[in-house]
Amino acid sequence: MIEHFLPAASSYAQDIDNLFTLIFTLVGFWLVLTEAVFIYLIVKFRKKDGQKAEYYTGEEKHLKRWITVPHFLVLICDIFILVGAVNVWYNVKQQLPEADEIVRVIGQQWAWTFVHAGPDGTIDTDDDIAIVDELHVKVGTTYHFKLEARDVLHSFSVPVFRLKQDAVPGRVITGWFKPTKVGEHDVQCAEICGIGHGLMAARIFIETPEEHAAWLAGQRPIALASANTPQRVED
């Protein structure tokens, strides 16, 4: 469903979309059913002249069934949703697959700084490339991102990846993604971070390995990462 609006460009994007569809189907069913019964009752039991309403306490067994049975069915649907949600959550947030490359993501008022590994493929070396508001990644590569905030809370959100993670000052939060489709997309800040929050837009460039190599070749390495990034104890 989400893909109708926005491409799914990471390895887990489809899982999140499927979970969304699962929930949509289950709760949609209940919503339509409940509203239908509701409207039916309103129409059916409109006031008729000379006819009194019936008298039920709600404790009658044959009537109370109509509450207890649906409520167990809701509980069963909840279990399906719970299993789906925990499963997706575990894969996206709890377990970290081996990283092919690491990228540092630093939020500050009001820009993103992305520190890419240079041609040597490792981070925190002299050939690192740090750029503001542009993230360049290779398709099919598993990345770990190390997320930091310099001042206030920010949130690193890449809608095409279905990825979101708050950045908290004083912590380095590690997460992962694996791009699966080439393209150029928005990166948003998803946590209000002051007056310039609405200006904190960045772009992500998902490139083929060749394009990425060509881009790398055109960049001047800045020894920013090792000089400016404080090495903090990681969570």
Next chain:
Amino acid sequence: MRPIANTRSVTGIPTGRLAVWWIIVSEIVIFGGLLGSYVMYRLAHDSWANQAAHTNTMAGAFNTLVLLTSSLSAVLAHKAASEGDGKKAAKLLGATICGGAVFLTVKAFEWTHEISIGYTITSNTFWSFYYTAAGLHGLHVIAGMIIMGIVAKDAAKGRELHRVELIGLYWHFVDLVWIFLFPLLYIAK
């Protein structure tokens, strides 16, 4: 003029006591939130023990005794009030107020000393908690003393004797908060 509503007691518990319990429970959650936060932080920062070492345990222990004694006189005041002896109740409440005053005086000396040697509310988050928690408690002591003064004044004239019990309840609560503050801020080093 008291509304008729105020004269009823469906549960059998006097309404005034219910109201005081309401206030006490809402205060417990306020202090609970503050002390809960402190404990979480404290567990994450072993180094705070070095800061806590600079608190004056003797002064804290003395104050604990003072407050416990003042609670005792509040109990005796309640007893006197329930026997209808307003004058005696007022005197005992006066003793409790004196206890509060001694407590605050000791506190004032402690804080003056600590601030003079450089431990202010901003010097470290331990001290931020120390001053915030003890300060909030101190405000409750002051509020309790003022209300107790009003209650004692009425009680001396034999009026509103049921309030002696209510202010006593509140005072026990203030006392109890200190019983938690003392080990958390002074003893755990």
Next chain:
Amino acid sequence: MAESVETQAAHHEDAHGHHGEMSFVSKYVFSTDHKVIAMQYLFTGMAMALIGGFMAYAFRMQLAFPGEAVPGYGIVSAANYNALVTNHGTIMIFWVAMPVLIAAFGNFLIPLMCGCDDMVFPKINRLSYQIFLLSAVVLISSFFVEGGGFGGAWTAYPPLSAKAEYSLTKLGSSIWLVAVALEFIAFLLGGINFVTTAMNSRAPGMKLYDIPIVVWMIVVASILFMVSVGPLIAGAFMLLFDQTLGTQFYDPDGAGDPLLWQHLFWFFGHPEVYVVLLPALGIVAEVITTFSRKKLFAYRTVLYTTFGTGVLSFTVWAHHQFVAGIDPRMANIFTLTTLLISVPIAELCFVYIATLFGGSIRLTTPMLWALAFIAEFLIGGVTGIFLGASGSDIYLHDTYFVLAHFHYTFYPIAIIGTFAGITYWYPKMFGRMLNETLGKIHFWGSVISFNVIFIPLFVLGIAGQHRRIFDYRNFPELALPQYQDLRILATFALLVMLAFQVVFLYNFFMSLFKGEKAGNNPWKANTLEWTVPSPPPHGNFAEMPTVYRGPYEYSTPGRDEDYWPQNVPN
């Protein structure tokens, strides 16, 4: 505007000449009468709703027509936009939903429905309102200080809210925080009366299961509020010291942790949803039983379910923080509790719907509002599942999907529920009937336009649009014309909705003078407030009532009348 309203209400009550000997000021400004205090809360809440609505107008216009001057406001800068959305949220929850649903209805209904002459502690009641009014004035003043109003969202997450160099609203942040803290204290004081009056001062014969559901709901809501707000009050002190004294409670550069505030805030913030939901559910219970002439389906189940919801509501707070940097394993526990809480809430909805079964339904204006509450709240409830499930929340967190979801809960609560209550008890409050035709025009206009506002916002949320961004032209994927059209549609629907409120205000004030006289019991309802004159005199009951039965004995077999007031012996 609150002033002029009170003047008119004053004029009206004078006609009954109950306390003509008192001066205007002592009667309507410093009164300790629960009904006057209820009206003070109601009119203050309505005035604040107009302010909050105006803020919504200003920022929705900016979103539809970015960068253009908004008629009546001017250019909405990024700082203005943040301050507007922040205070819109704060006002609508703390200064509209709470004062109207809990304080206005609680004050008006609890003594009347419990059969006593006033609250137990009228002076504390008055003090509660005065602190509340002060808090409202303090909040509004924050817009006129240097730097403008606070713009760090109603959740006020530090470090943004804690340091002036980040928020750029040094005074605004502190004034906002003080206003919120004062409001909390006002409601803690108010709660004393709601709970003690309902517990201790009920009319003889009124047993626990004879108490109208709305009274139960307000009492449970007050208790939930009291238990949940304490830690946040402590947290607010800490934040205030961070702002003003330079402590580092939430500052990672010291020993602080910004996430502590989030825990304290949401430990309060989630039960707070139920704090305002429960009174609205209570109002709906009264209205649907009266207008379907039915006994409430399974009264005790409703009560126990409410208690269960209240307890569970303390265990779900971290579902607001799945991606906030908490330990990811925690998310699984909070997903479980969040899905569990959907069960009692679904059960409550089922019970209300079941009440209609076998009824004799009259679609009066209050009944339409009550039914719309159920229909719309269901949508708000089910969309919460998407957000409570950790996996899908990764994507939807902080998008417009969240915004649309909670407006689908809060609009039914604070607007639809309130209108159900106002239109239902208006005859009792003012002695005259509202105009039904105008009432229905207002109803359909408000409810249809509400859906047209927020359904497009669900779509925008699914498309990945994040909240609190003043101009989407900076994000190429969100600046697409089809999305901008949705934004414009939502804004137009808001304008329509606001326009329909004029119908309500006209109806409200015109009916004060020209409405048909109501009589004691225009709806033929059972609860005690309908046994006294409309509006009730000072002291409420000429003779203190005795209660013989529960509040929902409608269409009882063997009786000619289809209602059976609680105070009638047989």
